[in-house]
Amino acid sequence: MKTVLLSSIVIACTLLGARAFFYGEEEGNGVGTQKGQQEVPLVSQNFATKVINELNDRLNGSLVASYVYLSMAYWFDRADMALPGFHKYFLAASHKARNEAEAIMKYINRRGGYIRLKNLKSPITVWRDGLKAMEYALGMEKDLNKNMLKTHTVASNDPHVTHFLEDRFLETKVDVIKELGEYVTRLKSFTKDYSLGEYILDKDLHD
Numbered sequence: 001m002k003t004v005l006l007s008s009i010v011i012a013c014t015l016l017g018a019r020a021f022f023y024g025e026e027e028g029n030g031v032g033t034q035k036g037q038q039e040v041p042l043v044s045q046n047f048a049t050k051v052i053n054e055l056n057d058r059l060n061g062s063l064v065a066s067y068v069y070l071s072m073a074y075w076f077d078r079a080d081m082a083l084p085g086f087h088k089y090f091l092a093a094s095h096k097a098r099n100e101a102e103a104i105m106k107y108i109n110r111r112g113g114y115i116r117l118k119n120l121k122s123p124i125t126v127w128r129d130g131l132k133a134m135e136y137a138l139g140m141e142k143d144l145n146k147n148m149l150k151t152h153t154v155a156s157n158d159p160h161v162t163h164f165l166e167d168r169f170l171e172t173k174v175d176v177i178k179e180l181g182e183y184v185t186r187l188k189s190f191t192k193d194y195s196l197g198e199y200i201l202d203k204d205l206h207d
């Protein structure tokens with residue numbers, strides 16, 4: 001009896017040790033542990049490495065976008081900016097980008113791939129005015145969309161991935177780009193009194 005108990009403890013400790021080894025703190029930047037760099041054989045099926053890498057790049061893109069939008073949101077929340085509509089709009093955009101990131105992570109796990117989180121560069125923290133932020137957001141969303149289309153092409157042999165991208169990203173990106181384009185146009189149309197145009201858009205963004 002004692003021997004059984006003792007050997008059980010030894011086995012348990014060994015397993016825990018192995019687990020600690022695999023799940024151990026990583027060193028360096030974005031370099032996964034041994035396990036983190038491997039697919040999960042139990043669920044992984046025809047999930048090409050190049051597609052997994054593409055999805056990890058898109059994950060990075062969504063996290064960076066979320067970070068940038070967060071920076072914008074709290075710039076317009078400053079007492080000397082006081083544009084609650086812009087604050088609200090960019091905060092919602094940050095949450096949306098973050099949800100996109102989580103959707104990608106969830107998808108990678110569903111397919112038995114691996115997640116690689118990368119270093120996030122600190123975003124611009126001074127946004128001058130609403131127009132500057134909207135123009136930046138428009139450029140960023142266009143880049144994100146272009147990259148999504150590239151991933152879609154790379155994954156063309158994997159209908160499950162292309163469906164996921166179409167369903168979750170490609171449609172909504174087009175709408176966001178149009179929306180941001182309209183805000184930029186509106187702000188630019190107030191050539192004589194920019195502040196008035198910004199004020200009116202802020203009211204609209206807040207409602």
Ligand SMILES: *[C@@H]1O[C@H](CO)[C@@H](O)[C@H](O)[C@H]1NC(C)=O
Nearest residue numbers: 057060061064118119121143
């Ligand atoms: C993450 O995305 C940003 C924005 O697209 C890009 O500038 C950066 O190089 C990417 N980082 C890595 C490690 O790929």
